[in-house]
Amino acid sequence: MNAAQPGPDGLIDGYLTMLRIREFELAAIRAHGEKLVHGTLHPYIGQEAIATGMCAHLRQDDLMLSTHRGHGHCIAKGAPLAPMMSELFGRENGLCGGKGGSMHVADFSVGMLGANGVVGANIVLAAGAAHEVKRRGEDRVVVCFFGDGAVNRGPFLEGLNWAQVFDLPVIFVCEDNQHSASTRTSTMTGGEGGGARARSIGLTTIDVDGNSLPDMLAAGKEAVSIVRSGQGPVFIHARTFRVTGHTATDLAQWRDTEEVERHAAADPLPLLRARILSEGHREDELLAEERRVRTDVQLAYDKALASALPPATRAFEDVQVTGNPQIGAF
Ligand SMILES: Cc1ncc(C[n+]2csc(CCOP(=O)(O)OP(=O)(O)O)c2C)c(N)n1
Numbered sequence: 472m473n474a475a476q477p478g479p480d481g482l483i484d485g486y487l488t489m490l491r492i493r494e495f496e497l498a499a500i501r502a503h504g505e506k507l508v509h510g511t512l513h514p515y516i517g518q519e520a521i522a523t524g525m526c527a528h529l530r531q532d533d534l535m536l537s538t539h540r541g542h543g544h545c546i547a548k549g550a551p552l553a554p555m556m557s558e559l560f561g562r563e564n565g566l567c568g569g570k571g572g573s574m575h576v577a578d579f580s581v582g583m584l585g586a587n588g589v590v591g592a593n594i595v596l597a598a599g600a601a602h603e604v605k606r607r608g609e610d611r612v613v614v615c616f617f618g619d620g621a622v623n624r625g626p627f628l629e630g631l632n633w634a635q636v637f638d639l640p641v642i643f644v645c646e647d648n649q650h651s652a653s654t655r656t657s658t659m660t661g662g663e664g665g666g667a668r669a670r671s672i673g674l675t676t677i678d679v680d681g682n683s684l685p686d687m688l689a690a691g692k693e694a695v696s697i698v699r700s701g702q703g704p705v706f707i708h709a710r711t712f713r714v715t716g717h718t719a720t721d722l723a724q725w726r727d728t729e730e731v732e733r734h735a736a737a738d739p740l741p742l743l744r745a746r747i748l749s750e751g752h753r754e755d756e757l758l759a760e761e762r763r764v765r766t767d768v769q770l771a772y773d774k775a776l777a778s779a780l781p782p783a784t785r786a787f788e789d790v791q792v793t794g795n796p797q798i799g800a801f
Contacts, residue, residue, distance in 0.1 A: 483752060485527060485684045486743050487760055489519035492543040493740055494768040495552060499542065499559055499573075502772065503719040508559045512573050515543035517682075517714030520739045521646050522547035524687025525614060525707070528695040534582045534600050536593040536615040539574050540646075541586030544616050549581040552771035562778035569781050570789055582611075590651075591624030593617060594643065598630040601639035601704075612698050613641040620651025622665035628672075634704040635673045642694045643669070643706045646681060648713035653725055669706035681709030682739040714738065 496514045503512045526547035529535070537544040545555060550566065558565030558576050565571070566578050577585035584600060587593040597615030604611045621627055622645060634641050645665045649656060662668070670676050675697055679690040687709065694705040712734040716723030723731070748754055
């Protein structure tokens with residue numbers, strides 16, 4: 472084991488976070504099929520090691536910007552499951568009072584500044600948040616997750632350049648699942664992609680197998696140590712694969728069957744479980760922990776289902792800021 476790699480406890484904690492994300496996603500997909508979740512839902516299944524490995528090194532007061540595929544980021548940053556599920560169900564006890572839903576969920580109390588339905592838009596928001604952190608002289612770190620499709624949008628250049636020029640404490644994590652909605656990203660990306668573009672701007676760049684929790688933990692640790700010590704922004708290129716279709720209703724029949732089967736066979740969760748057991752962890756103890764995770768997710772589902780919708784009288788609250796514009800998110 473390399474010195475930067477985690478010990479067995481780090482792997483077990485990480486595995487259980489990944490399982491929490493996976494089980495939450497399976498429950499959310501089920502709820503979507505039962506018409507309990509309205510609007511589109513983008514599952515994070517297959518990519519759990521990235522959010523888990525990255526967020527394992529963050530403090531609660533560190534900040535995070537997420538995407539349309541944001542449930543995993545939110546859970547890994549520490550958002551509680553029941554209010555999150557309620558948010559997806561549009562219930563009044565949801566994290567955003569049931570008005571944000573899957574694509575606009577946020578939890579400022581754990582530094583989760585928001586999912587974002589506009590591809591790439593969170594990159595400039597992250598640069599802005601990092602600029603404010605630096606202006607205040609704080610040692611907080613900002614992490615921004617986005618997909619490989621986002622590197623072809625304007626905010627990618629703008630955000631990375633700004634972060635580099637002002638030496639900002641931000642980690643850009645590109646989750647390269649090889650697809651942008653239903654298009655192979657390689658067919659619409661010039662040159663060598665996000666990593667090469669980040670390097671050309673001057674960012675420290677880390678390339679990592681995003682399906683390996685040990686590798687992601689090591690990459691996250693290195694990135695946080697660079698950024699928190701004031702050595703400027705970092706770009707992580709995390710290679711992964713989206714196991715499901717683009718959305719909960721996309722059966723992804725347009726994809727190459729051989730490729731999908733190959734990646735399903737390399738599902739990071741069972742592989743990590745097998746590794747943990749091979750390193751001597753007792754299976755009965757792991758089974759008990761797994762049962763606890765599944766119970767927590769089921770309780771979150773049941774609680775959301777039993778919760779009330781926001782009253783119609785509050786429909787126009789939270790829609791527009793009418794109070795003090797100085798009220799900050801962090
Ligand atoms: C500015 C913008 N253009 C188009 C869309 C429609 N759209 C939603 S998700 C998506 C694909 C994004 O791909 P990627 O950034 O790789 O993330 P992934 O879905 O693979 O996680 C697109 C094009 C959007 N939401 N925002």
